[in-house]
Amino acid sequence: MSDEKKEAVGLTRGLTNYGDMDFARYLRLSMASAMGYSRELMKKPVIGIAATYSEFNNCHRLVPELVTAVKRGVLAAGGLPLEFPTISLGEVFLNPTSLFFRNLMAMDTEEMVRGQPMDAVVLVGGCDKTVPAQLMGAVSADVPAIQVVTGPMMTGRWRGERLGACTDCRRFWAKFRAGEIDQDTIEEVEENLATTAGTCAVMGTASTMASLTEALGMMLPGTAAIPAVHADRIRAAEASGKAAMMLAARKIRPSQIITEKSVENALRVLLAIGGSTNAIIHLTAIAGRAGIKIDLNRLNELSDTTPVLVDLKPTGPFYMEDLHVAGGIGAVLRELKPLLHLDALTVTGQTLGERLDQPAGFVDRTVVRSREEPLQPQGGLVALFGSLAPRGAILKRAAADPTLFEKEARAVVFTSLEDLSNRIDSPDLDVTADDVLVLQNAGPLSPSGMPEAGYLPIPSKLARAGVKDMVRISDARMSGTAYGTIVLHVTPDAASGGPLALVRNGDRIRLSVKERRIDLLVDEAELQRRRDAQPATAAEPPRGYARLYRREVLQADEGCDLDFLLAKPNKP
Known part of the structure; x- marks a missing residue:
């Protein structure tokens, strides 16, 4: 019976075990017959x-x-x-x-x-x-x-432009936030982005x-x-x-x-x-x-x-x-x-x-460049390490402003998605184009479940002044359709007590793409004081998949999978 089971094909594979495998085969095929399959097809x-x-x-x-x-x-x-x-x-x-x-x-x-x-x-x-x-x-x-x-x-067509979700949706939303287009226009764009x-x-x-x-x-x-x-x-x-x-x-x-x-x-x-x-x-x-x-x-x-x-x-x-x-x-x-x-x-x-080795077809070199004449000599992504991201962070340099790659600046901190939403467009927000925007508690262990919130909007008062990009740092993700000088997936995340949770308004942060570093320029004694003052972690969800997720989810550097699903789980 073991050899027969090993060589089983099709509907006789993996029979339901009733303690009688011949009966199991008989019962399965009878139920398959009820779906109208011929005996020939069932083989x-x-x-x-x-x-x-x-x-x-x-x-x-x-x-x-x-x-x-x-x-x-x-x-x-x-x-x-x-x-x-x-x-x-x-x-x-x-x-x-x-x-x-x-x-x-x-x-x-x-x-x-x-x-x-x-x-x-x-x-x-x-x-x-x-x-x-x-x-x-x-x-x-x-x-x-x-x-x-x-x-x-x-893609679709709108007023002579070719539009496609979702980079164009972000482009027009930025124009709307900056006051360059009105409500009627953004609604018209909305209907032509995904056709x-x-x-x-x-x-x-x-x-x-x-x-x-x-x-x-x-x-x-x-x-x-x-x-x-x-x-x-x-x-x-x-x-x-x-x-x-x-x-x-x-x-x-x-x-x-x-x-x-x-x-x-x-x-x-x-x-x-x-x-x-x-x-x-x-x-x-x-x-x-x-x-x-x-x-x-x-x-x-x-x-x-x-x-x-x-x-x-x-x-x-x-x-x-x-x-x-x-x-x-x-x-x-x-x-x-x-x-x-x-x-x-x-x-x-x-x-x-x-x-x-098979013959190649036509290649349009305006879309796919040759290796000898690339768009950029180095790859589109780079990993950063340092005191702010001991286990790494990611920057999409292909979509970033190279003039911001080497920078030390003041942190403007948002402690959650709600805080970001409430204050980013406030006329009283203490922010300049030279600052670094920091979002905390948007990583895999946060209640928000690591959303694509890393594309922090340019504060509206800066957007209206013509600012198109600034350094933004978070433990969140970013849509692949987005662009900007944005440091993502800071690991460990803030919700797990990583260094990102310790950043305060006015702290100095240094970014160096050349050195592959992202550092929080605060002395260790002050950081330890902040750690000691950190509130207790949020309670686990009471039940269901949310509770399982919270107990088992891994950090970004391990793919945010659930630990017990890995081929080699970290926990015993």
């Missing part, structure tokens, strides 16, 4: 399809169409496709933040993939935290898996994670940047269904694809595309499920030797639809080829090197 390999459609998720409006296409591919390859639902994370429809629920979705995905009878799984999703959650779950379940993303939305299905049209977190998934080898080549409404997106889903059958037959598992080498390849691509700072947290969490540690010092080494090649918003003028027609992530990978681990396996069964 086929089963490809699960993790579907994330939700009316609370605008990015996933066309997921049902993609699922249908995946099913066609599976059937054409001789398998039985079975769709199942999981949690769906609509970025702007969740409170307190989608990151708070990412780990819950990863648990849902992992347990449904492991617990149901499937020989492989196709993961269909796209919104910011959805793809990381699906990959985290897939790595932990370690059933053959392939990712299909929903794709970016197309099709799909994820944000720029190199935000969703587009970054799609790009990194292709770099990791967990997605079919050339499919990261296809727009959501393009026919190629449907064809990619069908091809992924066929590929899932191959993965099932060859038993190629995520643990063979997501390795130290492929993770480093993904980091190279992240740096070369000027990708979202969120991707550091997500890639760290995905790697952690495979027992791989991402070292922020190593990130700096890679950043120093990886040029920025892609000129998309929020740092450049182009959108994801332009990257698609310019050559996609394949064009980026070919430029980076000498820097990559070419023996890394992909879901095609080929190595990355074998993929890149």
